[in-house]
Amino acid sequence: MKRTHTYLILIGILCLTLLTACEDSLYYTLYQDMPEQQWDSNEPLYFNIPPTEQEMDVAVTLGVRTTTLFRYKDIVARAELLDNDSVISSIPLNITLYQGEGTIEEGLLMRENYSKPQALHMQANHNYALRVTHLMRLNPLEEVQSVGIIVEK
Numbered sequence: 001m002k003r004t005h006t007y008l009i010l011i012g013i014l015c016l017t018l019l020t021a022c023e024d025s026l027y028y029t030l031y032q033d034m035p036e037q038q039w040d041s042n043e044p045l046y047f048n049i050p051p052t053e054q055e056m057d058v059a060v061t062l063g064v065r066t067t068t069l070f071r072y073k074d075i076v077a078r079a080e081l082l083d084n085d086s087v088i089s090s091i092p093l094n095i096t097l098y099q100g101e102g103t104i105e106e107g108l109l110m111r112e113n114y115s116k117p118q119a120l121h122m123q124a125n126h127n128y129a130l131r132v133t134h135l136m137r138l139n140p141l142e143e144v145q146s147v148g149i150i151v152e153k
Contacts, residue, residue: 025152025153026150026151026152026153027049027050027052027056027058027151027152027153028047028049028050028149028150028151029148029149029150029151030047030148030149031063031065031146031147031148032045032047032146032147032148033145033146034144034145034146034147037067037142037143037144037145038140038141038142038144039134039140039141039144039147040139040140041133041134041135041136041139041140041141042139044131044132044133045131045132045133045147046129046130046131046132047129047130047132047148047149048127048128048129049122049128049129049130049151051124051125051126051127051128052122052123052124052125052126053124053125054124055121055122055123055124056121056122056124056153057119057120057121057122057153058119058120058121058122058151058152058153059117059118059119059120059151059152060079060091060093060117060118060119060120060130060149060150060151061093061114061115061116061117061118061149061150061152062077062079062093062095062114062115062132062147062148062149063112063113063114063115063147063148063149063150064095064112064113064114064144064146064147064148065110065111065112065144065145065146065147065148066097066110066111066113066143066144066145067109067110067111067143067145068109068110068111069142069143070097070111070141070142070143070144071143072097072136072141073096073097074094074095074096074097075094075095075097075113075134075136075141076092076094076134076135076136077092077093077094077095077115077132077133077134077135078090078091078092078093078132078133078135079091079093079118079130079131079132079149080130080131080132080133081120081128081129081130082128082129082130082131083123083126083127083128084127088128089120091118091120092118093115093118093132094115094116095113095114095115096113097111097113110145114150117152130149132147132149
């Protein structure tokens with residue numbers, strides 16, 4: 001009994017050590033729902049990123065949630081980093097969607113896919129925004145539930 005109690009304490013201490021050792025790299029994330037499940041390239045999406053207290057290199061990832069009826073294999077998009085109204089940089093955020101053949105799992109209502117992270121440099125105390133637009137030929141893109149960004153340190 002005493003030995004079991006000691007093991008439980010050691011396991012608890014190990015778990016707490018692991019939790020405190022993990023550094024949270026998420027700086028900002030936000031998803032915007034698409035009206036009528038359509039992403040229109042004529043209406044760019046804006047994401048206001050909170051200012052940083054120091055210069056920071058970040059990685060930006062685009063996330064897209066689609067219904068299982070979305071018929072394309074990829075989405076080509078662009079994000080422009082804005083400082084006030086000036087474009088600082090423009091980065092491609094392309095997403096390769098699920099390419100498997102066969103049926104969708106029963107009960108699955110949504111797919112979530114991500115671009116590869118793209119590097120951005122942010123100056124301290126600047127009010128940045130990301131303007132995101134899809135560059136697909138067909139407009140609007142149907143069956144898109146929401147679009148979001150993930151900014152990690």
